[in-house]
Every structure is written in C-alpha cells, then in structure tokens.
Amino acid sequence: MPLSLIRSSLLGLAATVLVAQAPLTYPATRKGDVVDTYHGTKVADPYRWLEDDNSAETKAWVEAQNRVTQAYLGQIPERKAIEARLTKLWNYEKFGTPFKGGPYTFYTHNSGLQNQPLVYVTKDPKEPGRLLLDPNTLSKGGTASLADAKVSEDGKQLAYGVSEGGSDWVTWHIREVATGKDLPDLVQWSKFSSASWAKDGSGFFYSRYDAPTEGGALTGVNKFSKVYFHKAGTGQAQDRLVFERKDQPDWGFTGSVSDEGRWLVVTQREGTERRNRLFLVDLSDTKAAPQPFLDRFDAEYTVVGNDGDTFYVLTNQGAPRGRLVAIKRGSPEPATWKELIPQGPDRDVLVHVDLVGNRFAATWMTDASERMRIYTLDGTFQQAVALPTLGTLGIRVFGWNAKYLSGGRKDPEGFFSLSSFTYPTTVYRLDVRTGATGVFKAPKVDFKPSDFEVSQVFYPSKDGTKIPMFLVHRKGLKLDGQHPTLLYGYGGFNASMTPGFNVARAVWLEMGGVYAMPNLRGGGEYGKAWHDAGKLARKQSTFDDFIAAAEWLIANKYTSAPRLAINGASNGGLLVGACMNQRPDLFGATLPQVGVMDMLRYHKFTIGWAWKSDYDCSEDGEGFKRLMTYSPLHTLKPGVKYPATLVTTGDHDDRVVPAHSHKFIAALQACQAGPAPVLTRIETNAGHGAGKPTAKQIAEFADQWAFLTKNLGMQLPADFGR
Numbered sequence: 001m002p003l004s005l006i007r008s009s010l011l012g013l014a015a016t017v018l019v020a021q022a023p024l025t026y027p028a029t030r031k032g033d034v035v036d037t038y039h040g041t042k043v044a045d046p047y048r049w050l051e052d053d054n055s056a057e058t059k060a061w062v063e064a065q066n067r068v069t070q071a072y073l074g075q076i077p078e079r080k081a082i083e084a085r086l087t088k089l090w091n092y093e094k095f096g097t098p099f100k101g102g103p104y105t106f107y108t109h110n111s112g113l114q115n116q117p118l119v120y121v122t123k124d125p126k127e128p129g130r131l132l133l134d135p136n137t138l139s140k141g142g143t144a145s146l147a148d149a150k151v152s153e154d155g156k157q158l159a160y161g162v163s164e165g166g167s168d169w170v171t172w173h174i175r176e177v178a179t180g181k182d183l184p185d186l187v188q189w190s191k192f193s194s195a196s197w198a199k200d201g202s203g204f205f206y207s208r209y210d211a212p213t214e215g216g217a218l219t220g221v222n223k224f225s226k227v228y229f230h231k232a233g234t235g236q237a238q239d240r241l242v243f244e245r246k247d248q249p250d251w252g253f254t255g256s257v258s259d260e261g262r263w264l265v266v267t268q269r270e271g272t273e274r275r276n277r278l279f280l281v282d283l284s285d286t287k288a289a290p291q292p293f294l295d296r297f298d299a300e301y302t303v304v305g306n307d308g309d310t311f312y313v314l315t316n317q318g319a320p321r322g323r324l325v326a327i328k329r330g331s332p333e334p335a336t337w338k339e340l341i342p343q344g345p346d347r348d349v350l351v352h353v354d355l356v357g358n359r360f361a362a363t364w365m366t367d368a369s370e371r372m373r374i375y376t377l378d379g380t381f382q383q384a385v386a387l388p389t390l391g392t393l394g395i396r397v398f399g400w401n402a403k404y405l406s407g408g409r410k411d412p413e414g415f416f417s418l419s420s421f422t423y424p425t426t427v428y429r430l431d432v433r434t435g436a437t438g439v440f441k442a443p444k445v446d447f448k449p450s451d452f453e454v455s456q457v458f459y460p461s462k463d464g465t466k467i468p469m470f471l472v473h474r475k476g477l478k479l480d481g482q483h484p485t486l487l488y489g490y491g492g493f494n495a496s497m498t499p500g501f502n503v504a505r506a507v508w509l510e511m512g513g514v515y516a517m518p519n520l521r522g523g524g525e526y527g528k529a530w531h532d533a534g535k536l537a538r539k540q541s542t543f544d545d546f547i548a549a550a551e552w553l554i555a556n557k558y559t560s561a562p563r564l565a566i567n568g569a570s571n572g573g574l575l576v577g578a579c580m581n582q583r584p585d586l587f588g589a590t591l592p593q594v595g596v597m598d599m600l601r602y603h604k605f606t607i608g609w610a611w612k613s614d615y616d617c618s619e620d621g622e623g624f625k626r627l628m629t630y631s632p633l634h635t636l637k638p639g640v641k642y643p644a645t646l647v648t649t650g651d652h653d654d655r656v657v658p659a660h661s662h663k664f665i666a667a668l669q670a671c672q673a674g675p676a677p678v679l680t681r682i683e684t685n686a687g688h689g690a691g692k693p694t695a696k697q698i699a700e701f702a703d704q705w706a707f708l709t710k711n712l713g714m715q716l717p718a719d720f721g722r
Contacts, residue, residue, distance in 0.1 A: 024072065024093050024677050027064035029666040030057075036600075039621040043600065044697025045633070050662040051601075053651065054215050058662070062651070062682050065665070069646075069679040078716055082507065083283040083702035085721040087113070087220035088446060090698060095441035097394075097415045097427050098125055099406045102155020104177060106132070115142020115693035116444070119149065119158075121177055125440070132180055138162060145691025151177070152201040157203050157232060159195040165652035166687020168192065168606070169217065171205060174232055187236050191222060193254055198283070202348040203231040205242065207253050218654040222607050223249040227266060242266075242281060243290050250609070257283070258306050259355075259409045265303045265311075266290060271613035272493050272535075274300045274316060274528050280329065294332055305355035305409065312340070312360075314353050319343035321527035322350030324360065324379070340379030344531045349527045351496075356407035356414040357432035361385075363393055363404045367456065367468055368498050368525045370394075372405070372416070374435055383435035388655055391420030392498040405430065413442060420499040421472045421515070422449035422506075447506050451475060454499070459518075459552040462544040465533075468525070469518035469549055470499060471558070472509060484513045484712040485559035487550055491520030492571035493614055504701040511705065514558055518547040520575075522614070535614045537626060543578050551585050552578075562588040563712045567704075569593035569689065570656055571614075577632025579662060580643060589644040589676075589711040591704055592632075594656050594688050597664035599631035600624070605657045633660075636667050641674030643712035646704060650686030658682065676711065 031046035052058055073079060096108030096117060096433050105125040108117040116136050120129030121656035138144035147161040147170045156177055172187035172195060193207035207227050212220040227243040230236065241265050245251050252269045264281040277295040282288040294301050299317030306312060309329040316322055318334060324341035331337075341362055344350060351370065352363040359382065360375040369390040374382040393416055401426045407414030412433055419425040419623045429442040458466045477483065486508060490497050497517055505515055519525040522534025522542040534542040550566070553559050566587050568575045573595015580590045596611070600618040603609040616623030628634055636642075645668060649661035665680040674679050681703060686692055692700075708714065 008674075016635060023675055024068065026669045027061060027068060029061065029669070031100050038600065038618055038624045039169060041624070041628075043590075043628075043661075045601075047663040050666065051219070051605075051657075051659040053218060053658065057546050061249045061662070065680050066682055069681050072133055072677060072679060073681075073703045073706055076710050078709045078714075079702055079706035081716065081721055082511070082705045082709070085510065086504065086507050086702055086705075088721070089507055091606075092424075092443050092445045094425070095427055097406050097417050098440070099151070100155075100408060100411065101151030101153065101158075101177075104151070104155040105129070106149075106151060106158070110694075111450075113694055115695055116691070118144050119146070119160075126455050130180075132158065132177065132633060133160060133175060134641055136160070139164070141685065142676055142693035142695065143685040145693075147691065150195040150197060150204065152197040152200050152204075153199060155199060157183075157197075159197065161190065161195065161686070163691050165685040166689070166691055167218065167648055167652050168687070169362060169368045169654065172204075172230070185230065185234070185236075186616060187230050187234060187239070192225075192252060194256075196255055196257045198229070201232070201588070203229055204236075205255040205257065205264060207255065217492060219605050219657050219659075221605065221609065223609070225252040227253045227255045227264075230414060233673075235503070242562075243279065243649075252610070255281075256303070260306075263306065265293075267302075270297075271610040272321070273297075274494055274531060276300055278303065287540065291330075293329065294327070296332070302353075304353045312353075312355065316351065316528050319350075320529050321346075321348060324350065324353055324362070330512045339373055340377075347526065348498075351522065352404045354403050354405040354414070356405050357410055357412045358397045358409065358570075359413065359432045361405040361432060365496060365498070365525065368470070368496060368519045370498060372430075374432055385430060385435055385437060387418060387437075388422050389418070389420050390499065391418050391423055392500045393418060405432075407432070419501045421454050421470065422447075422452050422503065424501045430684055436466045445506075447510075457552075459548060461521075461541070461548040463541070465521070465541075467520065467545050467549065469516055469552075471514065471516050472505075473514040473558075474509065474512070477514070477558075479557040481554070481557040481560045482563065483559050484511075484563045484714045485516060485553055485565070486513055486517075486706065486708070487546070487564060487566045488572070489518055489520050489546045489549070489551065489566070489568050489575050490570075490572040491522040491545065491575055493522070493611075494524035494528075495571075496524045504697075504705070507701070508705060510717070510720060511709070511714065513708075513714075514553075516549065516553060516558075518545060518549040522571075536616055539615065539626070540630065542575060546575055546579050547583055547586065550583075554586075563714075565589040565591060565708050567591040567593070569595070571595070571596060573656070574599075576628040578635070580645065581632060581635040581637075582630070583644050584640055587643045588713075589646075589708055591648070591707075592648055592661075592664075593648045594634065594650065594653055594658075595647070595660060595664070596656050597632040597660040598634075599627040600634065602656075602660070605659070606654050610657075633664050633667055636664075636671045639673045640671060642668060642672050642676065642678060644676035645678045646707045647678075647680040648683070648700065648704070649680070649690065650683045650692075652685060652687040655688035666671060679707075 034048040035044045091112035094110040104376040110117040119133040122129030147163040149160040174183040195204040228239040266279040268277040278293040279290045302314040304312040326338040354361045370393045372385040405414040573592040576592040618624045649658040
C-alpha cells in the first residue's frame with residue numbers, strides 16, 4: 001500500500017478510537033519570558049523555572065500534575081487486575097550470579113517481592129548462605145539500593161556502595177564478612193565508579209568528584225573526576241589522591257587493580273566516545289607517578305588481564321567489531337602487538353572477554369543475540385559453550401560489575417546468567433576446562449513460555465538499510481492489524497538491545513499484546529560502524545529506523561496506528577519524543593521515560609555534557625541547527641493532535657534531570673489540540689531507574705499498562721491473571 005494511503009487510513013482509524021476520550025483539565029503552568037539567542041537565532045524557553053527542582057513553585061506543580069495523572073489512572077477499571085497479575089508474577093525467587101572472595105562465595109537473593117535483593121555468603125555454593133547484608137533495612141520503602149559490591153581477595157571485607165533514592169551518587173561502606181558488622185568508614189561523592197581492592201586487602205581504589213554545592217547534588221555539573229585510594233578503617237579525609245588531570249575537566253577515570261596486584265590500570269573516558277586512554281600506576285612503589293600505556297585516544301581499549309608486562313587488551317583498533325590483542329608495556333604501536341582473537345565475520349561483534357581459569361571466555365554477539373566461546377591463552381579456539389536458547393549472557397548483579405563470567409584467574413569454573421524474552425534469567429556454572437555447563441539456579445515463574453513465540457525479522461529503513469527487529473507474541477497470532485503492540489527502542493551510546501526476560505513484558509504478552517524491539521542504528525549491535533551511523537549528523541537515521549519499524553508492523557498487519565504504542569527510556573525517551581513529534585499520526589500512545597527532551601540545554605546538568613559526542617551541542621552553530629530539527633521540546637507545535645502520552649520521570653534522577661520531562665509535558669499540554677490525554681507521572685525518591693524498589697516498579701508498570709489498555713482500546717483476555 002502506498003505510504004500516503006497508509007497515513008490516510010491511520011488518521012481515520014485513530015479518530016474512531018479517540019472519539020470516546022473526555023477532555024482533561026491540566027494544571028496551569030506559568031509561562032516565563034526567558035529567551036536565549038543561539039548563533040543569531042532567538043529561542044524562547046518559557047518553562048525554564050521548572051529546572052529549579054528545589055523551588056516551592058516547582059514542587060507544587062509536580063504535586064498538581066501527579067494529582068491529575070493519578071485521578072485519570074485510578075478510574076481505569078483494568079488497572080487493579082493488571083497490578084494484581086504483575087504482583088503475582090513478580091513473586092518468585094531471584095538469584096544473582098555468584099562471585100568469589102577467598103574461601104567464600106557471595107550471591108544475591110530476592111524471595112520474590114522484596115524491594116531490594118539481599119547479599120548472602122557461603123563457603124559451599126551448593127549450600128544456602130548466611131545473610132550478610134540486607135539493603136531493605138537501610139531506608140524506608142526500600143529506596144536505598146546497592147549500586148555495587150566488591151569483596152577483597154582474601155574474602156574478609158566487602159566494600160558496598162549505596163545509592164539513595166536512585167541517585168547516581170554512591171556512598172561506600174566496608175562490612176566485615178566474618179562478623180557482618182560495618183567498619184566506621186564512610187566514603188562519599190563517588191559516581192560512575194566501582195571499587196577495586198588492593199591485593200593485600202588494606203583498602204580500595206575508587207573514583208569521585210568534588211562535593212557538590214548546597215542544593216546542587218541532583219543538578220550540578222560533574223567534572224574533574226579523580227581516583228583515590230581509601231585505606232580501610234580510616235576517614236575519607238585521609239584518602240590518598242592517585243590520579244587526576246587538572247587540565248582536563250572532561251576526563252573521567254576508573255581504576256582497576258591487576259590480578260597479581262602490581263598495577264593499577266586507570267581507564268580514561270571522554271563522553272560517549274568509543275575510544276579511551278589507559279594509564280598504569282606501579283603499586284609496588286607508593287611514590288610512582290601514573291605512566292601512559294595507550295594514550296593516543298584513537299580507539300577503545302579494555303584490559304582483560306596481564307602476565308607481567310604483557311597485557312591482554314580488547315580493542316576496536318583496526319577492528320571496528322572488536323579483537324583481542326597482547327600488548328607489551330612500552331610498545332604502544334599496533335605493529336608490535338600480537339593478535340590473539342581476531343575480528344569475526346561481518347555480523348559478529350566481540351562484546352567482552354573474561355580471563356577465568358587461565359582461559360579467555362569471549363562473549364560474541366550476532367544479530368543482537370549473545371553466545372560464549374572459550375580460547376586458550378595463545379588465542380587457540382577451544383570450544384563453544386552450549387546454550388539452550390539465544391539470548392543475553394552476563395552476570396549483571398550490580399551496575400558496575402564488568403564481567404560476563406564470574407571467576408578468578410585460577411578458578412577452574414565460573415558462573416554466568418542467561419536470559420531471553422520467554423526464558424527467565426537462569427544462573428549456570430561453567431567448567432572452562434571442558435566447556436561443560438550445568439544449571440546452578442533456575443527460577444520457578446508462573447509463566448508459560450510455550451504459549452508464546454519469538455522471531456526476528458529484517459525490515460528496510462528509509463534509506464534501505466536492513467534493520468533487525470525481534471517480535472514476541474502469542475502463538476498462532478492472526479495478522480489482522482488489530483493487535484495492541486508495544487514498540488520499544490533505544491538507538492544510542494553504543495548500547496545493544498538484546499533479548500531478556502522481564503516480568504512486566506511477560507504480563508503485556510499475557511494481556512494479548514505484541515512486543516517489538518528493533519536494533520536501531522546508534523546502538524552497538526554491529527560494532528562501531530552501527531554506532532556511528534546513528535549519532536551526531538546521522539542521528540536522524542535512528543528516528544527513521546524507529547518510524548520504519550512502526551510502518552512495517554502496520555503494513556504487515558500486526559497492528560494499526562491506533563493500537564500501536566512506542567516506549568523508550570533515557571536516550572530512548574528522546575527517541576520516543578522525537579518520533580511522536582515527527583509522526584504524530586503513526587501512534588496511538590507513547591510512553592517516554594526519563595527522556596532527554598531539551599537538546600539545547602542537556603549539557604548544562606550533571607553528566608549531560610558527556611553526551612556531546614553522540615548528540616552534538618547547541619554551543620556549536622551546526623550542532624544547534626541539527627538539534628533544532630529533532631529536539632522533542634522544540635519540535636512540538638501548537639494545534640497538532642498528539643497521541644495519548646504518559647511521561648514518566650523521578651524526582652531524584654540526576655542522570656537525566658526531571659526538568660527535561662517537566663518542560664516537555666508542560667509544552668505538550670499547551671500544544672495538544674486533540675482529545676488524547678497527555679500526562680506526566682513523577683515518582684518520588686526515585687532516580688533514573690537503577691535500584692528502584694520492587695513496589696515502585698510494579699506500581700509504575702501497572703499505571704503504564706493501564707494507560708495503554710485505555711488508549712489502545714484493549715480488552716483483556718477472559719482468562720487474564722488466572
């Protein structure tokens with residue numbers, strides 16, 4: 001069908017669904033008179049005052065918006081049944097992937113509906129462990145969460161980082177494993193950092209920023225990252241500064257101690273660039289200054305391990321989809337390197353490499369699904385790890401764990417998790433010597449995978465590029481164009497969208513919904529070239545890919561515009577905002593979450609400046625012109641009939657500050673010419689998403705699915721929730 005006819009039919013169908021919507025009265029939002037001039041162009045910013053999250057006026061506005069939203073959601077009849085089913089399905093045991101320290105094995109466990117998982121320790125992973133840490137006791141309502149946890153090599157001490165209300169700020173504590181008691185240590189103002197213990201267990205290395213100004217903790221710009229060493233049992237004021245660059249405010253640092261304990265490998269990053277620098281600090285000499293190791297900033301480098309002065313490095317230098325090389329300290333020129341695992345075929349990306357049991361466990365991704373292969377130290381292929389399904393590998397216990405296979409250099413075995421759309425996260429034990437696997441912990445979920453099917457299609461984008469897309473739905477789906485469909489996307493920062501199990505998604509499928517997830521340009525599904533194809537001057541390609549996915553779903557009769565919803569979070573929130581503005585006729589509902597909506601000012605808050613390498617910046621003339629073509633806040637137009645929209649954010653989001661969502665919904669409510677509701681849901685004591693308590697997650701998904709039920713004209717199956 002010609003595109004013009006598709007659009008015409010979509011508009012007619014949308015009108016029939018939206019006719020029953022009653023108009024809403026939104027809270028009054030004051031318009032200010034702020035006008036900025038960008039390269040000779042004046043741009044009004046009437047809702048600038050909403051950037052002040054501490055003002056009484058902003059707080060009153062938030063309360064008023066939430067009242068309207070909750071009144072609307074509260075009268076949707078299906079919401080109670082949806083929340084009940086979410087709660088029931090969520091209530092199953094969840095085990096984290098074990099990690100080791102000394103004679104101990106540590107793992108996380110959630111009995112089902114606990115707000116935060118608990119940390120247990122045992123000397124025998126086959127036996128139940130002893131409770132070591134319960135984050136649920138750290139705050140009311142489970143709003144404090146573990147951001148990370150690292151155990152000393154002897155297993156005697158656990159450094160654990162606590163995030164309050166979902167903030168990226170982390171406070172580090174040290175717990176004695178034997179007694180379960182905390183030392184008096186309190187290490188504050190750490191962000192985007194893990195902890196790496198010294199070999200002797202005397203303390204750990206971490207990264208931090210200077211303390212923010214009063215009232216600016218959640219909005220102030222974060223620059224001048226520093227690496228410190230904290231000695232266990234001492235005050236933070238005594239921490240030793242290990243590395244900083246006063247001449248480079250944009251450089252971010254993380255430090256990791258090498259297996260044998262001699263080197264601190266300092267990784268420097270700048271924005272979202274797929275390139276970085278590496279420095280080495282000789283820990284055998286307390287007075288040793290950091291020395292450059294790989295500092296050309298020409299590619300991405302990740303140290304996997306080392307033997308003496310030879311370092312095993314995963315890099316995209318000379319291999320945009322990744323390769324593993326051996327590099328001798330003092331020999332930075334590529335001609336001197338030894339290639340161990342070469343770049344794979346065109347569709348294969350070498351995602352990650354772990355050094356466990358003196359073997360390389362390499363995680364490969366092909367068409368957005370992951371698998372693992374084992375290699376010897378000289379790069380000889382040993383075997384592929386047999387897996388029961390295509391999906392996503394990893395350990396993903398805490399946000400900053402960088403291993404896919406947990407285990408030490410000398411351990412004969414490791415642990416990893418496997419998850420897919422209809423395959424709940426299962427923990428496996430892997431013998432790296434033989435490649436043999438066995439289920440360590442398998443969840444018992446009240447969900448029937450056999451009722452659903454997963455497929456992958458490749459559809460053409462606007463410029464003809466083939467884009468992969470996963471489709472999940474009930475078996476025997478009749479292609480009549482009537483199915484409520486949720487199209488989810490991200491498309492940025494080299495992040496890959498791979499299959500994974502999610503309770504809320506499972507409930508959506510049980511509700512009769514179709515779930516679609518395309519792998520948009522801007523992500524990392526096919527390596528550096530795929531990322532580069534969807535950023536800066538090519539950012540529109542990401543939006544074109546998403547819009548083309550919607551059109552493909554409609555043309556192939558999975559759904560129709562009135563029954564099609566789009567969803568994305570963070571950079572995905574930007575995606576949703578940009579696409580709903582460019583094609584308001586194409587969607588029945590939109591769910592932008594914690595989105596980057598003000599593309600002219602994103603760099604003025606917290607870590608936003610680091611995204612310039614993906615987005616452009618309004619401080620540059622050409623960048624300003626490009627941003628103005630898709631910035632969600634600035635491409636809204638009065639008199640347009642926008643689809644039903646529920647914007648979600650958190651008042652403690654210091655990654656993408658809530659002002660983005662506040663200003664966007666204020667402008668959208670002022671512009672909306674149609675009857676579809678445009679609302680915002682602002683969660684309290686919640687941040688960008690990580691560590692959100694179970695209760696808050698269930699409530700938020702219940703609201704979102706209820707919103708879609710009403711606005712997509714859904715009827716829940718008769719047996720739903722039974």
